[in-house]
Amino acid sequence: MNPYGKRADLIVHEREPFNAETGRAALGEGPLTATDAFYVRGHGRVPEIDSAAWRLRVHGLVERELDLSLTTLRDTFPERDEIATLQCAGNRRAGLMAVCDIPGEAPWGPGATGTARWTGIALADVLAAAGPLDEGTHVGFAGADVCLEVEPAESFGGSIPLDKACRPEVLLAWAMNGKPLAPVHGAPVRVVVPGYIGARSIKWLERIEVRSTPWPGHFQHVAYRLLPEDGTPGPGAGMPLGLVALNADVLAPADGETLAAGLVEVRGYAFAGGERHVSRVDVSLDGGASWSPAELLEDLGTWAWRQWRITVDLAPGEHEILVRAWDSSAATQPEDEAALWNPKGYVNNARPRVRIRAAP
Amino acid sequence: MNPYGKRADLIVHEREPFNAETGRAALGEGPLTATDAFYVRGHGRVPEIDSAAWRLRVHGLVERELDLSLTTLRDTFPERDEIATLQCAGNRRAGLMAVCDIPGEAPWGPGATGTARWTGIALADVLAAAGPLDEGTHVGFAGADVCLEVEPAESFGGSIPLDKACRPEVLLAWAMNGKPLAPVHGAPVRVVVPGYIGARSIKWLERIEVRSTPWPGHFQHVAYRLLPEDGTPGPGAGMPLGLVALNADVLAPADGETLAAGLVEVRGYAFAGGERHVSRVDVSLDGGASWSPAELLEDLGTWAWRQWRITVDLAPGEHEILVRAWDSSAATQPEDEAALWNPKGYVNNARPRVRIRAAP
Numbered sequence: 117m118n119p120y121g122k123r124a125d126l127i128v129h130e131r132e133p134f135n136a137e138t139g140r141a142a143l144g145e146g147p148l149t150a151t152d153a154f155y156v157r158g159h160g161r162v163p164e165i166d167s168a169a170w171r172l173r174v175h176g177l178v179e180r181e182l183d184l185s186l187t188t189l190r191d192t193f194p195e196r197d198e199i200a201t202l203q204c205a206g207n208r209r210a211g212l213m214a215v216c217d218i219p220g221e222a223p224w225g226p227g228a229t230g231t232a233r234w235t236g237i238a239l240a241d242v243l244a245a246a247g248p249l250d251e252g253t254h255v256g257f258a259g260a261d262v263c264l265e266v267e268p269a270e271s272f273g274g275s276i277p278l279d280k281a282c283r284p285e286v287l288l289a290w291a292m293n294g295k296p297l298a299p300v301h302g303a304p305v306r307v308v309v310p311g312y313i314g315a316r317s318i319k320w321l322e323r324i325e326v327r328s329t330p331w332p333g334h335f336q337h338v339a340y341r342l343l344p345e346d347g348t349p350g351p352g353a354g355m356p357l358g359l360v361a362l363n364a365d366v367l368a369p370a371d372g373e374t375l376a377a378g379l380v381e382v383r384g385y386a387f388a389g390g391e392r393h394v395s396r397v398d399v400s401l402d403g404g405a406s407w408s409p410a411e412l413l414e415d416l417g418t419w420a421w422r423q424w425r426i427t428v429d430l431a432p433g434e435h436e437i438l439v440r441a442w443d444s445s446a447a448t449q450p451e452d453e454a455a456l457w458n459p460k461g462y463v464n465n466a467r468p469r470v471r472i473r474a475a476p
Numbered sequence: 477m478n479p480y481g482k483r484a485d486l487i488v489h490e491r492e493p494f495n496a497e498t499g500r501a502a503l504g505e506g507p508l509t510a511t512d513a514f515y516v517r518g519h520g521r522v523p524e525i526d527s528a529a530w531r532l533r534v535h536g537l538v539e540r541e542l543d544l545s546l547t548t549l550r551d552t553f554p555e556r557d558e559i560a561t562l563q564c565a566g567n568r569r570a571g572l573m574a575v576c577d578i579p580g581e582a583p584w585g586p587g588a589t590g591t592a593r594w595t596g597i598a599l600a601d602v603l604a605a606a607g608p609l610d611e612g613t614h615v616g617f618a619g620a621d622v623c624l625e626v627e628p629a630e631s632f633g634g635s636i637p638l639d640k641a642c643r644p645e646v647l648l649a650w651a652m653n654g655k656p657l658a659p660v661h662g663a664p665v666r667v668v669v670p671g672y673i674g675a676r677s678i679k680w681l682e683r684i685e686v687r688s689t690p691w692p693g694h695f696q697h698v699a700y701r702l703l704p705e706d707g708t709p710g711p712g713a714g715m716p717l718g719l720v721a722l723n724a725d726v727l728a729p730a731d732g733e734t735l736a737a738g739l740v741e742v743r744g745y746a747f748a749g750g751e752r753h754v755s756r757v758d759v760s761l762d763g764g765a766s767w768s769p770a771e772l773l774e775d776l777g778t779w780a781w782r783q784w785r786i787t788v789d790l791a792p793g794e795h796e797i798l799v800r801a802w803d804s805s806a807a808t809q810p811e812d813e814a815a816l817w818n819p820k821g822y823v824n825n826a827r828p829r830v831r832i833r834a835a836p
Contacts (some may be wrong), residue, residue, distance in 0.1 A: 126500040177676035271670055342806045344758070344769060355755045389805050391751070395715045398704070404815055409704060446702045447720035447750050453809045463806040 118299035122160070123152045129222035133158035133263075136302060137227035138426055144367035144383050147414045147423055148199070149230035151293045156300055157228060159202045159272050160261035163307035164321050167304035172242075173287075176325035179247030186304055189288065192245075193237040198285050200310035200419040201387050202317055204228035205340055205357050208365060208468075209461040215454045218461040226302070226365035226468075229387065231420050234308045236289035240282045242324070248278060252326035255281035257307050257318035258333075266334045274316045274340075275331035276309055276358070285310045285419055288321065309350070310419035312392045313357050315340045330356065343459050360389030362449055363465040364397065364441035367423075369472050377432040377474035382410070382466070386441035394422040396442040401428060404451070434474035440467045480522070480660035483512045489582035493518035493623075494660060497587035504727035504743050507774045507783055508559070509590035511653045516660055517564045517588060517697070519632050521622035523680050527664035530692040531601075532648075536616070536685035539607030548662055549648065552605075553597040558645050560670035560779040561747050562677055564588035565700055565717050568725060568828075569821040575814045578821040586725035586828075589747065591780050594668045596649035600642045601683070608638060612686035615641035617667050617678035618693075618753065626694045634676045634700070635691035636669055636718070645670045645779055647679065670779035671750045673702045673717050690716065703819050720749030722809055723825040724801035727783075730831050737792040737834035740772070744828070746801035747781040756802040761788060764798055764811070792836035800827045 118126050126136040134156050140152040167186050174182035174393060184192075207228035209221060243255065256275035263272055270347060280286065287308040290297050302319025309316040330336060341354035344349035363387035369375055386394040398407035410419040410426040428437070442448045450456065478486050479494060486496040494516050502513040526547050534542035544552075567588035569581060603615065616635035623632055636802025640646065647668040650657050657663040669676040675695060689694060701714035724746035729735055746754045758767035770786040788797070802808045810816065813826035 274622070342756075342802075345767065355802065355806060356808055361805040362809035389807075392719070396702075404812070407705065435669065442702075442715065445721040446715060446717055447721035447749075447825065448810050450808050451762070451815075455811075456808075465807065468567075 120156070120277060120298065121152055122156070126153065127225065127227065129224070133160050134345065135222055139227060140367045140370060143227055143230070143385065146232060146414055148293065149232060149419070150370055150430050151232065151295065151298065152262050153316050154230045154301070155204070155228050157314055158261070159255040159263040160174050162300050163260040164299065165260060165304055165320060165362065168191055171357065171442065172305065172321060172324065174176045174187065174246045174324045176251040176327055177252035178326050179249065180245070182242070182246050186290070189237060189305070193241040196236040196238050196284065196287060198287060198308070198310060198419055199231065199233050199416045200232040200285070200308055201229060201421040202308070202314045203317060203360050203363070203387060205313040205462045207363070211453050211464050211466065212243040212457050212461045215457045218459070223460050226367070229421070231416065233294065233380040234285045234289040235253060235291035235294070236305065239286045239288055239307070240284060242288065242327070246326070248326045251328045253278050254327045254330050256327050256331045257321055258323040258325070259318045260322050262319040270333055271322070272318060272335055273331055273333040274318060275327060276312060276337045278326070280309070294421055297383055307400070311359060313360055315316040316358070322333060339460070340462070342462055345457055345459070347459055349460060357462060360387060361463050361465045362388050362392070362441060362443045362447060364439055364449065366437060366439055366470045367466045369470065371470045372472070374473040374475055377430050377476055379427050380430050380474070381425055381427050383425045384435055384439060388443040391418060392445060393418060394441055395444050395446070397424040398440050399426050399428065400438040401435060403436065432474050435472050435474060437470045437472065438467055440455050480516070481512055481657065482516070482791045486513065487585065487587065489584070493520050494522065495582055497584055497589060498590055500727045500730060503590070503745065507591060507776055507780070508653065509592060511592065511658065512663070514590045514592060515564070515588050516673055518621070519623040519625060522660050523620040524640045524659065525620060525664055525680060530664050532665065532681060532684065533651065534602060534684045536687050537609040537612035538686050539609065540605070542602070542606050547595060549665070553601040555595065556598050556647060557593055557595040557666065557780055558647060558670060559776045560668055561589060561591040561724070561781045562643070562668070562674045563720050563747060565673040565675060565822045567723070568824040571813050571826065572817050572821045572824050573673040575817045578819070581821050584710065586727070589781070591776065592652050593654065594647050594649040595651035595654070596647045596665065598644050598669070599648055600644060602648065602818070603686070605640060606686070608686045611708050611801070613638050613688045614690050616685040616687050616691045617681055618685070619678045620680040620682045621624055630693055632678060632695055633691055633693040634678060634696045635687060636672060636676055638686070640669070647822065671719060673700065673720055684688045699820070700822070701824055704818070705817055707819055709820060717822060720746050720747060721825045722752070722801060722803045722807060722822050724799055724809065725828045726797060726799055726830045729830065731830045732832070734833040734835055737790050737836055739787050740790050740834070741785055741787050742797055743783065743785045744799060745781045745783050748803040751778060752803040752805060753778060754801055755804050755806070757784040758800050759786050759788065760798040761795060763796065767800070790834040792834050794833060795832050797832065798827055799828045
């Protein structure tokens with residue numbers, strides 16, 4: 117058993133702050149990820165919050181400042197739920213670290229992602245009650261966690277454009293997969309921003325600020341930005357991340373596995389990010405010279421990944437399984453993982469490859 | 477001079493129906509494309525429409541059918557304009573045809589795209605007047621052109637999701653770059669769907685139909701779909717196109733050009749499609765081993781391409797200029813043009829390459 121009630125098959129990258137990813141087998145158990153197997157990306161100690169005393173402050177460029185209790189949130193606004201995939205911008209970083217090491221960053225495999233049903237209220241409803249002013253173009257969130265990696269320490273935060281914040285899928289959530297949100301996932305209330313990098317789904321929410329500029333804190337103005345390969349992290353350096361880029365990975369068989377020749381089922385996930393959906397996943401056994409379409413499994417809606425599977429017939433010997441997903445703009449993934457290397461190791465969305473051996 | 481008042485430097489692929497693309501030099505003249513240089517993709521003879529007699533019918537899953545004159549449109553709804561890039565799904569097909577021929581399709585270079593200021597009214601306002609019913613989830617458009625390539629002949633048509641149709645950027649336009657819409661561009665009224673393939677921006681609009689399913693006509697149910705490399709066009713075969721995929725091309729210098737060694741300005745465009753914007757363009761002179769960021773030129777807003785430039789220092793000899801654009805999800809273009817080949821030659825969004833010689 118791992119801390120915070122997490123299953124033993126989580127791959128723990130750091131104990132404090134707690135950082136752990138879901139194993140490939142657990143990701144493949146079904147289209148929704150079990151809460152006790154769901155990944156955790158933390159930047160500070162999990163705060164202990166008394167939900168009876170908890171207050172949410174809404175301020176900044178608004179007509180009316182609000183100070184809301186959990187009871188008021190529940191009683192005032194209509195409950196909503198959404199099935200949404202969360203994905204860390206560092207998902208699949210291990211592939212980039214194999215190209216060139218990235219000291220100080222966790223070597224996430226494909227399990228810094230997961231899909232859950234989130235229940236709460238629409239952020240849009242709370243914003244409407246506060247009344248954003250015309251100059252308000254961004255909505256910022258601050259959590260209660262204290263992140264000691266920044267000097268001076270600051271709470272984790274980030275913002276999204278007001279336009280996105282007013283869409284109905286963005287939630288202030290208090291439940292995950294039908295159960296009250298666990299402390300490690302942001303209790304009593306977290307933000308869930310479907311289609312965006314996990315770093316915008318602020319946990320342990322304390323404060324919502326309507327602003328005229330993006331969030332100035334470390335985790336948006338310095339970190340979670342895509343630098344050129346020779347860039348140096350710094351305030352405003354690089355491209356701010358936001359929407360998740362089209363990505364995919366293989367969940368089974370595992371890289372390096374030996375299995376019996378003959379019919380083999382290959383399974384994985386693909387996630388389009390933003391408002392896009394996965395429209396096709398192809399698998400190649402000849403290095404990309406020819407491709408076969410995989411079967412797309414259960415469609416959980418606009419904000420969720422799509423799991424897929426295909427049965428291939430493997431002759432005895434060595435094989436490489438190469439995968440490419442396509443989104444609803446008919447864009448597909450880049451080939452070359454090495455060319456995606458960047459100093460913080462974000463957004464590795466290269467086509468996944470798995471090398472296996474089929475025994476006679 | 478070309479037909480329809482088009483400049484002599486258009487590259488004409490077909491006279492009737494008229495199909496012609498903008499030359500690279502004309503595309504590079506500025507961020508907006510001159511109307512007399514703007515590309516034309518036609519599937520039928522340009523219809524001659526008396527705008528005084530023209531009517532727009534709005535029907536299908538609506539509370540109130542409408543039958544609107546041009547005067548009524550102008551007098552009833554607030555005028556809007558948008559700067560938007562249109563791009564044909566077949567843009568850059570020539571690159572795919574160099575891999576393997578695609579008989580019966582035009583060999584479009586990078587000029588089946590252009591950016592203009594469009595003036596008219598929001599489709600959303602007309603839809604609100606008609607009152608879409610709850611079952612209405614798609615909005616279809618039919619033009620007055622007769623497309624003889626289909627048996628039996630049909631008018632060009634297509635649909636977009638109702639959600640997109642209700643966003644303010646989707647226009648019924650009667651002016652282009654500040655002048656009344658020319659017959660060849662769809663006069664008296666055309667649809668402009670920013671972020672979508674040009675085939676959804678129906679010209680010579682006659683009819684708007686609110687539907688519960690996507691458009692069943694040839695140009696959405698058979699054509700303008702991405703087939704697997706070994707697929708065969710047919711009703712419902714392949715992935716329907718809609719959003720434009722991230723793309724880019726080099727406008728200068730030209731492929732095969734010889735120029736003086738030393739400082740050379742490289743210019744081009746990039747377009748992110750959908751609601752995304754271009755966040756970075758990189759140029760490599762060493763086959764992708766290292767990249768330099770290009771300068772992004774004038775930002776014309778969410779719905780427009782981004783032109784870019786970079787000055788490189790070329791030693792005498794042969795050089796290959798390789799380009800990759802990034803969108804706001806931090807996704808970049810695929811490398812391998814050959815692997816994007818498909819039977820109808822759509823969506824060639826591989827990284828552009830230009831080979832040049834620098835003379836001592």
